[in-house]
Amino acid sequence: MxxxxxxxxxxxxxxxxxxxxxxxxxxxxxxxxxxxxxxxYLSYGPGGLPYNATGWLVSTVLLRAISREGLSTRMYDNPKLPFADQPGYLPASLPQRASKRPRIGPHPVPQRQLGQLPSEEIRQKLLERFSQLGYKLEARGLVEVRQSVMELQHKGIFVPRSRKWHTVAQETRGEITHVHAGLDGSIHVTLSPDDCKKVIEAGWGQRHGLDGVRVLKKLVGFIMPVNYMLIYAPRDEAEIEVAMTIVKAGIGFMTGTREALEYFSPFGV
Structure with missing residues (x-):
């Protein structure tokens, strides 16, 4: 002393x-x-930006300044929003998530969880289920499976180039969904306005921090629609069922068909 x-x-x-x-x-x-x-920033693993100081600076100095909160749902009540007047693809019985929301990293890109992470076993089961669904629906001509244009690091499920893309699909460049296969196992998926509200209100996810930020188009050439959602990483097999149900609802919305819904499994919670 x-x-x-x-x-x-x-x-x-x-x-x-x-x-x-x-x-x-x-x-x-x-x-x-x-x-x-x-x-x-490095703890998220590689994402949509360079995995180095340059990517960190872009996310911290530029993108953080224009990012938004992700839990409001008022934009989905706007009658001018595409598909706002149409029913969603999720069942009305979407259960409430069992615990409070996980902590999300402060950087808008890449958007990742910092808490409530799944075990390696559960994460691998999710990846297997996601991959099986993508390739099964691709074989039927409903989707395409290829490298994500949003994340660049993971395989994504896309609206086929042979199908007509609606307004929201054009904004995501056809991408419907991808799983963050690195550390956290969270999911990005584009949903109908009605389903976005259900997911947020039931505690299963939140909007992307750059959803609807129009200045983004001037910076990178495209805009993320307010339909672009982060689904929290499932922590057990029951939550995998819910997550996959949400993914299927995104496929149905983005492809404009309810064909994917026949693959629904009963909720495990």
Missing amino acids: ASRPTLLRIYEIFDKHRAASLSAIGAVAALSYTLYDYLT
Whole structure:
């Protein structure tokens, strides 16, 4: 423990050089926060931006400034929103998620969970189910499976180029959904307005932070519709059933057919 004279000497130095001392303390605090924020960005694993300091700077300095909260549903009541007047594809019995929402990383891209992560076994089961569904529906000509244009790191399910793309499909460049196969196992999927409300209200997901941000089109050439949702990573087999049901609802909406709904399994919760 520092002696009283030593503490007094430190105080005298601080008092004599107050401005320089405060600047040094501020610099150390800023450096610590910057390092913590950068390591948080890297903890997501590769995503839609470069997996380095350049990607972190773009997400932190540029995209964070224009991102929005993800839990409001008022935009889905706008009668001018495409498909706002049409019923959704999810069953009315969508159950309430059993716990509070997981903590989501502060960076809008890549959008990832930081808490309530699934076990490796559950994550692999989700990936297997997602892959099986995609290739089964691709064989029937309902979807295409190829590299995600949103994330660039994962396989995504798309509206086939042979089908006519509606307004929302054009905004996502045909992409319907993908699973984040790296660390968290969360899912991005584009849903009908009615289903977006159901998912948020039941606690299974939230909107993307850049949903509906029109300035994004000037920056990267496209806009994310307000239908673009993050579905929280399932933590057990029952939650996998719910997540896959939501994925199928997205496929039905984006392809304009309810054919995918025949693959519904009963909810496990």
